[in-house]
Amino acid sequence: MIKPNMSFPNPPDWGTTTHPDVVRELTTMCVEAGASSVLILDNPLRSAELCLERSGVRKACTDLPQTQVQGPTNKLFYEEVRIPEGKALTSTMVMKKVLEANVLIAVPVAKSHSATGSVWRSKA
Numbered sequence: 001m002i003k004p005n006m007s008f009p010n011p012p013d014w015g016t017t018t019h020p021d022v023v024r025e026l027t028t029m030c031v032e033a034g035a036s037s038v039l040i041l042d043n044p045l046r047s048a049e050l051c052l053e054r055s056g057v058r059k060a061c062t063d064l065p066q067t068q069v070q071g072p073t074n075k076l077f078y079e080e081v082r083i084p085e086g087k088a089l090t091s092t093m094v095m096k097k098v099l100e101a102n103v104l105i106a107v108p109v110a111k112s113h114s115a116t117g118s119v120w121r122s123k124a
Contacts, residue, residue, distance in 0.1 A: 001101035002026055005109045006042045006057045006071065009050035017051075018109045020060035026107060027064050037066045041097055044071040070097075 004018035012019045023040060030038045040061060044051040048071035052058040058069045072078075078093040098104060 001098060001103065002030070002038060002040045002105045002107060003042060003098070004040065004055075004057060004107040006040075006051055006055040007045040009046045009054040011054055012056050015109060017055040018057070018107050020056035022107060023057050024060040024064070026105065027061055027067055030105075031064065031066055035066065035103075037068070038064070039097060039101070040067065040069040041095060042071055043095065044073060048073050072097075 002023060004023045006017045006023075008016045010016045012021075027038050027040065040057060042051070052069055052071050061067050061069050072095065075093075077095055077097070079096050079099060080091050081094045081099070082091045083089055
């Protein structure tokens, strides 16, 4: 399983999602290394269909063998997982396919935004 950031309906040049060329190359490497199947999966924060389309990931990987690109939003695809030593967060919902995967490869895009709780400021 490959988990890129494709949860926003933005084109690759905006830098908010993992570039589709990176996802395609990594998927190809997985298949060449012997993966029987590759699932590219993310939890879209907007319309799943728009996220998969506008991020370019679905189109970039559509012709690769043994490959699926998904953005499930239905709660039936998730399972609650306890966080044993969690303080404020004691459980969270996780995609069942993630829990079933033999290998999980995270491929985030490097970015900074207000949700991190801090602001980077140049000393210049």
